[in-house]
Amino acid sequence: MVSRDLQGKFIKSTQLIEGNTINDYHRDGFAVVRGLFSAEEVAHYRDHYMHLRHAGTYPGDSAGVDIGSADPLKKYPRMIHMHRWDDLSLKWMIDDRLRHCMAALLGREPYAVQTMLYFKPPGARGQALHQDQYYLKVQPGTCMAAWFALDACDEENGCLQVVPGTHTLPILCTTEADTTQSFTDVTVPLPENMKPVPIIMEAGDVLFFNGQLIHGSFPNTSTDRFRRALIGHYIVGEAEKVARFYHPILRMDGTEVTLGVSEGGGACGVWVEQDGTPVVEMQAN
Numbered sequence: 001m002v003s004r005d006l007q008g009k010f011i012k013s014t015q016l017i018e019g020n021t022i023n024d025y026h027r028d029g030f031a032v033v034r035g036l037f038s039a040e041e042v043a044h045y046r047d048h049y050m051h052l053r054h055a056g057t058y059p060g061d062s063a064g065v066d067i068g069s070a071d072p073l074k075k076y077p078r079m080i081h082m083h084r085w086d087d088l089s090l091k092w093m094i095d096d097r098l099r100h101c102m103a104a105l106l107g108r109e110p111y112a113v114q115t116m117l118y119f120k121p122p123g124a125r126g127q128a129l130h131q132d133q134y135y136l137k138v139q140p141g142t143c144m145a146a147w148f149a150l151d152a153c154d155e156e157n158g159c160l161q162v163v164p165g166t167h168t169l170p171i172l173c174t175t176e177a178d179t180t181q182s183f184t185d186v187t188v189p190l191p192e193n194m195k196p197v198p199i200i201m202e203a204g205d206v207l208f209f210n211g212q213l214i215h216g217s218f219p220n221t222s223t224d225r226f227r228r229a230l231i232g233h234y235i236v237g238e239a240e241k242v243a244r245f246y247h248p249i250l251r252m253d254g255t256e257v258t259l260g261v262s263e264g265g266g267a268c269g270v271w272v273e274q275d276g277t278p279v280v281e282m283q284a285n
């Protein structure tokens with residue numbers, strides 16, 4: 001298969017994703033595809049979103065909960081669903097390279113439902129550990145994220161953190177998050193033996209991860225480094241329903257597909273100890 005980049009240049013699929021990456025995705029619930037977008041493209045997206053951010057406010061802008069007067073997120077709130085009003089975001093969300101990688105990872109093409117831009121300026125809080133499927137409520141199946149690094153990211157500037165293997169868990173019941181560290185106020189608890197691991201990325205890399213995977217990020221502790229990321233959320237092609245917030249739903253060719261609306265409130269999992277090992281037990285919500 002052959003894909004095209006933003007300038008219409010052809011790229012062979014073998015340059016995009018390897019068998020090992022697909023195996024990693026199934027084993028761990030995530031996989032990084034290195035250098036999927038070029039340095040020129042990264043610079044173009046970065047300039048575009050900085051310009052949009054400085055130019056005004058948009059529907060769904062969010063700086064999160066407990067905003068203090070000096071909170072850097074006040075100046076750089078997260079943008080959401082830009083593909084509904086910004087053509088570059090729409091083109092990125094259904095980019096051939098993303099389509100190709102996700103089809104390889106999932107075994108079929110996904111539908112596209114959301115874009116988000118996190119600016120995460122120096123000093124900004126992170127986002128507490130969570131599972132995306134808690135919000136999207138895809139039925140049957142789950143969702144998937146494509147997390148595109150617009151800056152090099154590491155522990156100092158608050159890279160994404162994931163808990164490998166948690167994509168096999170059901171949706172966990174949420175608890176209160178520490179809002180001095182997180183701009184969202186809910187999180188999922190982890191047993192002692194599970195720890196998040198940092199995903200170190202270069203600008204241009206894309207992390208793909210399963211919607212059940214527990215992930216989040218810690219604050220940006222640098223004094224001068226943004227940690228910008230362009231994020232797409234997708235649902236697996238056999239899904240019949242997704243939460244109302246994510247409609248309209250697009251095929252990867254940009255045409256709309258009609259699916260049902262899933263309602264909230266099903267059972268969720270809590271950690272209990274069984275023979276000295278933490279296991280998840282479902283309880284009514």
Ligand SMILES: O=C(O)CCC(=O)C(=O)O
Nearest residue numbers: 118127132216217229231
């Ligand atoms: O980029 C981050 O810090 C968090 C993003 C995230 O958790 C998400 O896209 O679901």
